Amino acid sequence: MTRVLLLIVGLLLSFGLRVWLVATPVIPNRQPFASFPYHLGQWELAYQGSIPTRLEPVLGADDYTVRLYRNPGGESAELFAAYYDVQHAGEAMHSPKNCLGGAGWEPIQSGRVRLGVDATGQPAVVNSFVIEKDGQRSVVLYWYQVQGRVIASEYWIRAYSVWAAVRNRRRDGALVRVSVPISAGSDGTKELNTAVDLARTSLLYLRPFLPA
Numbered sequence: 001m002t003r004v005l006l007l008i009v010g011l012l013l014s015f016g017l018r019v020w021l022v023a024t025p026v027i028p029n030r031q032p033f034a035s036f037p038y039h040l041g042q043w044e045l046a047y048q049g050s051i052p053t054r055l056e057p058v059l060g061a062d063d064y065t066v067r068l069y070r071n072p073g074g075e076s077a078e079l080f081a082a083y084y085d086v087q088h089a090g091e092a093m094h095s096p097k098n099c100l101g102g103a104g105w106e107p108i109q110s111g112r113v114r115l116g117v118d119a120t121g122q123p124a125v126v127n128s129f130v131i132e133k134d135g136q137r138s139v140v141l142y143w144y145q146v147q148g149r150v151i152a153s154e155y156w157i158r159a160y161s162v163w164a165a166v167r168n169r170r171r172d173g174a175l176v177r178v179s180v181p182i183s184a185g186s187d188g189t190k191e192l193n194t195a196v197d198l199a200r201t202s203l204l205y206l207r208p209f210l211p212a
Contacts, residue, residue, distance in 0.1 A: 025086045025171045028211040033065035033081065036209060041201045043069040046076060060084070061175075069198060077198040080177040083210060087161055093175045095154055096142045097129075105131040105138075112152055113141065113192075115200040119148030119212040124203060127152045130188055139191045141199050142177040148212025150203070174210045178202070 038045040047068040051059060061082035070076045084093060097107070109130035118124040126143035143150050144157040147164050151157045157173070165171050178199040180191040 024169065025165070026169045027085050028170060028172060030083070030211045031208045033063050033083070033209055036065050036067070037205055040069060040198070040205050042071050043077075043198055043201060044071075046070040071194075071197070075180075075194045077178055077180045077194055079198060079202055080179075081174060081206065081209070083174045084172060086171045087173050093144060093157070093173055096140065096175070096177050097154075100131055100140070103133075105133045108132050108137070109188075113196055115150070115196065115203060118145075118150040118203065119207055122149060124150040125152050126150065126199065128192065130182070137182040137188065138179050139182060139188055139195045140177060140179045141195050142175065144173060144175055145206070145210050146173040148207070148210075172211070174206075176202070176206065176210075 045067055049066040049068070051064070051066060059082055062085045064082040065080070067079050068076055069079060082093070087093065100107075107129050111128045112125050113128045115124040115126060124143075126141050129140045129142075131138050131140055143152055144154075145151070146157065146161055147168075147170060149160065151160055161171065161173060176199075178195045180195045182188045182191045
């Protein structure tokens with residue numbers, strides 16, 4: 001029975017890839033990140049950054065934002081979001097695990113946390129990492145978002161993107177990351193809570209920029 005199910009799944013993915021390759025993609029209307037809010041609930045914009053020009057081709061995004069927000073308690077968290085109009089067959093959005101590893105950051109803890117529900121009404125479960133480099137540590141949350149669906153898995157995002165393309169010829173998607181440096185002597189719990197709060201808050205505000 002398992003072999004039959006695997007065969008069926010394989011055939012469906014093969015059919016989906018054919019549709020992906022020949023269909024003209026539909027690019028939905030969305031708001032550009034240039035108009036992303038300065039205030040996200042209690043969070044207020046403290047700094048707006050950018051990635052180095054030499055790294056933009058590596059990211060390959062059609063639109064992105066890098067912003068540092070601060071809450072009334074003085075806690076800061078960075079929000080990064082990259083949007084892709086069209087994902088190409090056989091390719092995946094740039095995983096933070098690759099770029100962080102390439103920059104010398106090593107994961108020392110990993111898990112997943114739930115932020116609530118996404119725009120489709122499904123549980124919004126995201127990746128959670130503690131990374132370390134030269135004695136410095138940070139909490140990093142990240143997830144993929146396709147047509148309102150929040151997805152943590154690098155493998156599941158590929159299958160879901162194919163299914164979504166078959167359903168409505170859309171191939172757009174996004175990567176969202178929230179990071180908070182861990183203070184010296186902290187076990188990371190406070191920083192994780194800070195990251196979760198901004199990530200959970202940002203889900204609602206991201207909807208016009210990451211169309212469902």
